[in-house]
Amino acid sequence: xxxxxxxHHVHASRNLxxxxxxxDGWKPEECEAAAERWVTSGDYLLTQHEERFxxxxxxxxxxxxxxxxxxxxxxxxxxxxxxxxxxxxxYVGFFEVGLRSLRDGGxxxxxxxxxxxxxxxxxxxxxxxxxxxxxxxxxxxxxxDAFEExxxxxxxxxxxxxxxxxxxxxxxxxxxFSGADSRMLGDWLERPDAATTTLQSAHFEAARLPSxxxxxxxxxxxxxxxxxxxxxxxxxxGPLESRATGTRIGIxxxxxxxxxxxxxxxxxxxxxxxxxxxxxxxTHTGEFVWSGHHLVNxxxxxxxxxxxxxxxxxxxxxxQHRSVVTKRNVATRQPANWYRTIDKVEHxxxxxxxxxxxxxxxxxxxxxxxxxxxxxxxLYFVVSEQWDLEVLGGLLLSKVAEFFIDCYAVKMRxxxxxxxxxxxxxxxxxNPEQLTAKQNRxxxxxxxxxxxxxxxxxxxxxxxxxxxxx
Numbered sequence: 419x420x421x422x423x424x425x426h427h428v429h430a431s432r433n434l435x436x437x438x439x440x441x442d443g444w445k446p447e448e449c450e451a452a453a454e455r456w457v458t459s460g461d462y463l464l465t466q467h468e469e470r471f472x473x474x475x476x477x478x479x480x481x482x483x484x485x486x487x488x489x490x491x492x493x494x495x496x497x498x499x500x501x502x503x504x505x506x507x508x509y510v511g512f513f514e515v516g517l518r519s520l521r522d523g524g525x526x527x528x529x530x531x532x533x534x535x536x537x538x539x540x541x542x543x544x545x546x547x548x549x550x551x552x553x554x555x556x557x558x559x560x561x562x563d564a565f566e567e568x569x570x571x572x573x574x575x576x577x578x579x580x581x582x583x584x585x586x587x588x589x590x591x592x593x594x595f596s597g598a599d600s601r602m603l604g605d606w607l608e609r610p611d612a613a614t615t616t617l618q619s620a621h622f623e624a625a626r627l628p629s630x631x632x633x634x635x636x637x638x639x640x641x642x643x644x645x646x647x648x649x650x651x652x653x654x655x656g657p658l659e660s661r662a663t664g665t666r667i668g669i670x671x672x673x674x675x676x677x678x679x680x681x682x683x684x685x686x687x688x689x690x691x692x693x694x695x696x697x698x699x700x701t702h703t704g705e706f707v708w709s710g711h712h713l714v715n716x717x718x719x720x721x722x723x724x725x726x727x728x729x730x731x732x733x734x735x736x737x738q739h740r741s742v743v744t745k746r747n748v749a750t751r752q753p754a755n756w757y758r759t760i761d762k763v764e765h766x767x768x769x770x771x772x773x774x775x776x777x778x779x780x781x782x783x784x785x786x787x788x789x790x791x792x793x794x795x796x797l798y799f800v801v802s803e804q805w806d807l808e809v810l811g812g813l814l815l816s817k818v819a820e821f822f823i824d825c826y827a828v829k830m831r832x833x834x835x836x837x838x839x840x841x842x843x844x845x846x847x848x849n850p851e852q853l854t855a856k857q858n859r860x861x862x863x864x865x866x867x868x869x870x871x872x873x874x875x876x877x878x879x880x881x882x883x884x885x886x887x888x
Contacts, residue, residue, distance in 0.1 A: 588645060672760040864876065
């Protein structure tokens with residue numbers, strides 16, 4: 419059974435099927451009938467398929483974000499495929515429908531972008547796979563020219579079986595991965611009971627892990643040695659965000675119209691409607707240097723919208739920009755509150771000391787705001803009741819903290835990491851009381867000096883590890 423939306427692809431596929439069958443000794447009329455029956459023009463996701471009928475499902479699903487599709491088609495896909503949530507990509511539906519088609523012991527093999535393993539929109543697919551299927555093999559091939567035309571697809575070959583989870587093989591490749599490497603790897607993967615649990619060449623590294631926990635949260639990726647270290651640390655230490663230490667992770671305020679709500683040259687509005695704002699650019703040097711930006715703040719300290727009749731200059735400013743402000747989704751959903759920002763302002767956060775993380779950075783880059791500013795939505799923050807933030811900043815500056823982000827986060831082209839809340843929450847840290855006074859001083863000093871090497875040296879001792887493998 420084969421599907422394609424485009425008629426010329428269907429025609430070419432049927433011709434190829436008929437040619438192969440003729441070469442195999444079939445009669446021409448039988449070949450044409452079989453090819454027409456097997457290769458179908460239609461939408462794979464919206465076609466009713468027999469449940470659990472397939473031994474093997476293979477494909478290279480299309481990559482199309484829901485934002486780029488017609489609303490009625492998006493709705494139809496979401497009805498057909500419950501895993502397609504949020505700002506999902508259509509390939510998530512292909513995984514779901516393909517998995518539903520597998521008989522007991524059947525296997526699905528896709529070459530596809532691996533973003534679903536870590537992105538928010540892959541949550542339900544990860545959960546489905548963990549609950550009902552077995553991740554057998556993942557070959558990460560981001561730098562390999564996997565397709566006829568060069569594309570920035572972040573591809574991986576993923577093989578999933580309809581059976582309980584057992585061992586899984588993780589493979590990472592370099593840009594020089596070749597046909598010879600592929601044959602060597604294929605021979606090794608075909609021998610799941612082989613004595614050797616690792617295989618390595620100049621162009622790839624592979625290991626067979628005894629199990630795979632998976633889960634709905636983002637999945638880690640990396641070399642087999644890094645995944646083993648990650649499992650060890652996860653077992654020994656608790657998460658950064660913790661009620662026990664009063665440590666919390668969050669994101670700054672999103673307005674939906676920064677050209678109106680985020681200002682540098684102060685408009686003629688009441689002074690208490692202007693809130694000093696921390697911007698990503700304020701953190702570039704490693705020290706917080708305020709650039710003079712303010713949030714035009716529509717919120718009172720108790721979390722309510724201000725009454726416009728009590729702030730005539732503020733109201734006049736908003737009216738001047740009403741056409742922009744009212745076009746936002748948040749305004750169309752709540753017409754009476756058309757001048758609100760997307761997020762409320764948490765006024766207690768302003769005075770608190772906080773570690774700020776720019777969203778996108780090649781290395782871990784915590785910066786201390788000692789208080790007085792509210793973060794922009796391109797900044798994530800960490801506040802704590804028990805941690806000395808300079809000590810914690812030293813830990814988070816280290817390559818150990820960066821190791822967590824590197825394992826869990828979606829990587830942008832060029833190796834840029836995303837320091838989003840969902841990934842910062844995966845960082846594991848010791849209890850503050852476990853650190854010695856000497857370690858506290860060394861980490862705080864390294865943080866103030868932006869000495870990553872010293873911060874890493876101390877952090878390795880704190881975590882009880884010798885090195886972070888490549």
